[in-house]
Amino acid sequence: MAPAQPSVISSWFSSHCLTHLACVTLTFSPPLTDPTQMMSSEHLTCGWLQQLLVVLLKLCLTCAGPLRPLNRTECTAKGTASYILVFTGHWSPQAFPKQYPLFRPPAQWSKLIAVSHNHFFRLWEEGAPASAGVQNFAELGVTVELMKAAKEARKRRMVGAMYRTAGIPNGIGHSSTELLMHPRSPLLSLMVKMIPSPDWFIGIDSLNLCEGSKWKQEVTIDLQPYDAGTDSGFTFSSPNFPTSPPENITKITSQMPNHPANSFYYPRLKELPPIATIKITQQSRSHDRQTSMSNHILPNSVSPRRFSETPLDCEVSLWSSWGLCLGPCSRGGVRHRTRYILLRPANAGTPCPELEEQAECVPHSCMKLQ
Structure with missing residues (x-):
């Protein structure tokens, strides 16, 4: 006979703990006749049984261990x-x-x-x-x-x-x-x-x-x-x-x-x-098959599934700071700033924006040419 699974044993043991504890309580209750003795003994017996109940309950839970769900569907197929x-x-x-x-x-x-x-x-x-x-x-x-x-x-x-x-x-x-x-x-x-x-x-x-x-x-x-x-x-x-x-x-x-x-x-x-x-x-497991497929690299004739191409958008850096103004401030002088490509586009992704920008000079950024 095959040994029972731990989950089954745990579930059975936990479900019978309270029944066993009830039996222990009835077994250890002594018969008393004197009313005075009965009152004092009842307190002693109750306290003693409560402690015993706690100890046995802990023992039951320790032996039972964590419960595993029993609703898993087992494989009942015949053969491999x-x-x-x-x-x-x-x-x-x-x-x-x-x-x-x-x-x-x-x-x-x-x-x-x-x-x-x-x-x-x-x-x-x-x-x-x-x-x-x-x-x-x-x-x-x-x-x-x-x-x-x-x-x-x-x-x-x-x-x-x-x-x-x-x-x-x-x-x-x-x-x-x-x-x-x-x-x-x-x-x-x-x-x-x-x-x-x-x-x-x-x-x-x-x-x-x-x-x-x-x-x-x-x-x-x-x-x-x-x-x-x-x-x-x-x-x-x-x-x-x-x-x-x-x-x-x-x-x-x-x-x-x-x-x-x-x-x-x-x-x-x-x-x-x-x-x-x-x-x-x-x-199908035929006995006349001699070639094992284990660790076999399939031929190139077996083509992989085709998926649509993933578009990759261009990514650029932040703008650099503005450079100094070249030329007279009052007559068309300009200043420049640049940025560079972090990630080039692919598969019809968003193209890269302009990498250089210029603007008119302002008086405080002018550089006088000698």
């Missing part, structure tokens, strides 16, 4: 399911023109880390602090701590299997791997680091591939970038500047962080175009 997971990067200068990294290093994707698990494990979670493993992966692309935590959870039967795909040396490209999902671990979580970036990644948190007694046939998810909350950089090439104290994992949008220096700040867009896509397709 085999899937092909395809990761497609859409990180292009057309879709994301602002500060697009062209060299040292150019835009690219790290290896993909995927874990199958149950409801008692989280690889990462939006709105929660990043673990040490998530921080190391999001900042440096190092997988040691992340895989160590997954292996420890696997010993406790919270994780089923771990998978990897090869990295992609460009912002646009594909990688894939084979998944074998078990009813005990029907959830899938994954992460891919954006290179270069301070601590940005894309991922999926606890995707359930099982619906009751059936495995899903196909799932496609458009992905957006996330900030791990451990580095305070705004741009792809920002130097390492740790966030102290660390913040929670948050989704990066076209408006947040609300700062012009942010590489994903596109105030004209309601939302960012998908920077990557995950497609998971169930496959």
